[in-house]
Structures are given as structure tokens and as C-alpha cells.
Amino acid sequence: MQSCDTLLFAEIIVTQDESRSIIYNGGVAISEGNIMCIDTAAAVRSQYTSENVMELGNSLLMPGLINSHTHAAMTLLRGAADDLPLMDWLNNHIFPVEQNLTAEKVELGALLACAEMTRYGTTSFCDMYLIEDATYKAVDQSGLRVLGGEGLFMFPSPAYPDFDAGIKLVRELEAKWNKHPRIRQAVMPHAVYTTTPEILTTCREVAEELDIPIHIHLAETPAETKACVESFGKRPVEYAHSLGLLSGRTTVAHAVDVTDDEISLLAETGTNVAHNPESNMKLASGMAPVEKMLAKGVNVTLGTDGAASNNALNMFTEMASCAFLHKVQLLDPTAASAQTVLDMATCNGARTMGQSDIGSLAVGNQADIIAIDLTQPNLLPMHNPVSQLVYSTTGAEVHMSMVAGEVLYRDGKYLKIDYPALIDAAKDVAKWVQKKIQKRS
Numbered sequence: 186m187q188s189c190d191t192l193l194f195a196e197i198i199v200t201q202d203e204s205r206s207i208i209y210n211g212g213v214a215i216s217e218g219n220i221m222c223i224d225t226a227a228a229v230r231s232q233y234t235s236e237n238v239m240e241l242g243n244s245l246l247m248p249g250l251i252n253s254h255t256h257a258a259m260t261l262l263r264g265a266a267d268d269l270p271l272m273d274w275l276n277n278h279i280f281p282v283e284q285n286l287t288a289e290k291v292e293l294g295a296l297l298a299c300a301e302m303t304r305y306g307t308t309s310f311c312d313m314y315l316i317e318d319a320t321y322k323a324v325d326q327s328g329l330r331v332l333g334g335e336g337l338f339m340f341p342s343p344a345y346p347d348f349d350a351g352i353k354l355v356r357e358l359e360a361k362w363n364k365h366p367r368i369r370q371a372v373m374p375h376a377v378y379t380t381t382p383e384i385l386t387t388c389r390e391v392a393e394e395l396d397i398p399i400h401i402h403l404a405e406t407p408a409e410t411k412a413c414v415e416s417f418g419k420r421p422v423e424y425a426h427s428l429g430l431l432s433g434r435t436t437v438a439h440a441v442d443v444t445d446d447e448i449s450l451l452a453e454t455g456t457n458v459a460h461n462p463e464s465n466m467k468l469a470s471g472m473a474p475v476e477k478m479l480a481k482g483v484n485v486t487l488g489t490d491g492a493a494s495n496n497a498l499n500m501f502t503e504m505a506s507c508a509f510l511h512k513v514q515l516l517d518p519t520a521a522s523a524q525t526v527l528d529m530a531t532c533n534g535a536r537t538m539g540q541s542d543i544g545s546l547a548v549g550n551q552a553d554i555i556a557i558d559l560t561q562p563n564l565l566p567m568h569n570p571v572s573q574l575v576y577s578t579t580g581a582e583v584h585m586s587m588v589a590g591e592v593l594y595r596d597g598k599y600l601k602i603d604y605p606a607l608i609d610a611a612k613d614v615a616k617w618v619q620k621k622i623q624k625r626s
């Protein structure tokens with residue numbers, strides 16, 4: 186008998202391992218944050234003991250979901266302005282608030298995002314925002330895992346006066362946080378229309394020098410393509426490629442307006458695509474050709490984008506939206522199958538995070554695990570766990586979330602976040618956000 190830190194037992198385990206195995210009456214042994222053993226409950230019980238045994242009964246265990254593109258602190262703007270033309274929405278509602286952000290406000294918004302993601306089964310996320318240091322503080326507190334980056338622009342941000350100071354800040358943040366077990370960094374130029382060729386080249390060079398990923402919004406709308414052709418003589422994907430930006434190091438968010446040749450280019454260069462179907466629908470950006478990208482071998486992942494354009498950070502509802510969108514896009518009910526979409530939200534997302542030890546439950550991997558209550562009426566009866574996860578689960582059935590073996594949320598209670606205080610702070614900040622918007626309009 187070996188002793189371990191924690192033992193979990195549950196009726197079903199959807200592992201998302203290489204053979205996509207599902208274990209019925211399963212168990213997981215965890216030590217020092219890693220999975221030591223994952224097998225039938227009988228096999229685990231015969232080999233391991235622990236002082237911390239969680240008998241989760243009629244539950245389903247699975248890897249925590251990976252939100253591969255978001256702007257966590259935009260929770261501050263959730264519902265503050267909707268159903269507006271894009272430029273009115275940005276110029277008169279989003280930017281007036283963002284220009285006045287402080288570290289304190291960003292940390293609050295990010296903590297709220299972490300609370301939401303923890304509650305609804307997301308354990309890792311890719312985040313691009315302003316004053317990202319404050320987001321890292323929220324992640325440190327909440328226990329989640331992040332690949333983050335300071336959003337880099339050609340104009341000043343609340344975090345820096347110009348791009349040179351911005352890229353210096355990236356280096357400082359890397360030095361400050363790179364020993365943190367759950368916080369990793371990427372170089373994150375915002376988009377082709379908010380940067381210059383020189384800025385994008387510097388971003389690539391710094392990412393290569395520090396050996397960290399690159400994350401950028403790309404080809405989100407036909408309007409972006411038009412502006413890119415006018416400014417740089419090339420469509421966004423071609424333009425990014427001409428600057429050496431496309432590679433296995435890079436994740437592009439959106440890739441909505443892409444041609445077949447551009448999809449081939451994304452595949453050949455190993456570039457990852459973070460797909461954000463609900464944001465693309467809400468902002469009327471278009472429908473990304475996800476099935477074509479997958480068929481050509483592009484690693485397509487799933488994200489929510491920020492809470493101002495979704496308006497939730499819920500990867501369960503995002504999975505259902507993704508499946509439905511591509512079925513109707515192609516008028517083909519076999520498109521975007523449940524297993525395909527679950528892969529996007531788990532193992533594919535792990536590649537974007539640059540971590541092969543998350544996104545699936547296997548020996549040696551991080552114990553980033555969520556538990557779903559299978560007694561809820563919307564999950565009965567159980568014919569096919571993967572179908573149930575993508576088409577029926579809302580996220581509200583998550584009753585336990587764990588990262589690196591540490592329980593962050595269980596049975597309605599946050600173990601790392603003072604949630605009542607967060608509710609009060611969210612009420613207060615709403616008044617501040619509304620004042621900033623009213624001042625402008």
C-alpha cells in the first residue's frame with residue numbers, strides 16, 4: 186500500500202487521455218499536485234491509502250476546462266453595454282472605462298472572473314489585458330492557472346506610456362512571475378490594427394528570446410481584413426506570416442475571416458487558433474471555418490473572449506454554442522461533434538497553454554480536476570457522458586474544482602476567495618463603471 190495526499194472516487198471519469206478512455210466506477214490518487222494513479226476504484230483502493238478520501242459517488246470527474254482566450258477583468262463591463270454597433274460599443278462604452286482602469290480595479294475584475302471560472306469548471310485560461318500584473322495577483326489568490334500577457338498596443342495603455350515601456354514591462358513581469366507554479370506568460374500584441382510591423386517584429390523577437398508563447402487577435406472580422414489590406418497591402422494572416430509571427434509558439438484568437446490558403450498556412454506553420462463562437466456571434470463578427478481548420482490539422486481551441494462580448498465565462502455553454510453554430514453554418518448535423526468540441530476545450534487548449542500535463546487526466550499530469558453532480562435532472566438518464574457534457578451540462582452542476590490537487594471550490598463554497606466580500610466589491614464597482622460610461626455619452 187502506498188499513501189498519497191488525496192484519493193477521489195466517482196461513478197464516471199472522462200479522462201480525455203490519448204485513447205479518450207472513460208472509466209466507470211473510477212478512482213484517482215494524487216500526490217504533490219500530480220496524478221499518481223487513475224484506474225477503476227477497486228484497483229486504486231487496492232494500491233493507495235490517504236487521510237483525505239473524497240467519495241464523490243454519483244459524480245463525473247473530468248479535466249478542468251481550458252478557456253483559451255479571454256480578458257478576465259472585463260467582467261467589470263459585463264452587461265454595461267450590449268446590442269450596439271461595434272465602434273459605438275468600443276469608443277463610447279468599453280474604452281472610456283478601460284482608459285481609467287487601475288491595478289485595484291483590474292484585480293477585482295480578474296478575481297470575479299476567477300470565481301466564475303472556478304464555479305463553472307474552468308481551471309486554466311489564456312488572458313490578455315491591461316495591467317496584467319493585477320490579474321496575476323488574482324490568479325495567485327484564486328488558485329487557478331493562467332497563461333497571461335500584457336496587451337501591447339502602439340498607443341499608451343493604463344500600464345505604460347508607449348510600446349517601448351510596454352515591452353519592458355513584459356520583461357519585468359516575466360522576471361517577477363516566472364517561478365510561479367501556476368502563472369505563465371506570453372507576449373501578447375493586441376491585434377494587427379493596434380500595432381505596427383515594427384512592434385510585431387519586436388514582439389516575435391522577445392518571445393523567441395524569452396522562449397514564451399505569442400497570443401494575438403487575428404482575422405476577427407471582414408472589416409479588419411479590409412483595413413489590413415489598406416494599411417499593409419496584405420490580409421491579416423498573410424501579413425502576420427510575412428513578419429514571422431505564425432508558428433507553433435503562436436495562438437491567434439478568432440481566425441474568422443480566413444481563406445482556404447490561409448487555413449493551409451495556419452496548418453503548415455503549426456499556429457494554434459483560439460475559437461470564440463459566442464463572442465463572434467454576439468459581436469456579429471462571422472463564423473470561423475472551424476471544420477475546415479480541423480480537417481487541415483490546425484489545433485483549434487475554445488475560448489469565451491471577454492465577459493463584455495459573451496457575456497459569461499462559461500466553457501460548458503460555450504461548448505454547446507460551438508457545436509450548434511458549426512452544424513447550422515454547414516447545414517450538417519455531423520459537424521463539430523461532441524467529442525471534437527470537448528477536445529477543443531481540454532487537450533487542444535493545453536497546447537495553447539504550452540502545457541502537455543493539463544487538459545487530460547493521466548498518470549503524471551497535473552491534478553486539475555472538476556466533479557459534476559450526475560443526480561441533476563438535466564443529466565438523467567446517462568447514455569453517453571461526452572454527449573451529456575457538451576449538450577446538457579450548464580456548468581451549474583460542477584460541485585468541486587481542483588487545481589494541482591488543491592480544492593478551490595466545493596459544494597457551493599470557495600476555499601480561496603472571500604466570496605461575500607467579492608459580491609460587495611462588485612456592487613460598488615458597477616457604480617464607478619456606469620459613471621465613466623455616462624461621462625462619455
Ligand SMILES: [Zn+2]
Nearest residue numbers: 402438490491
Ligand atoms: Zn479577445
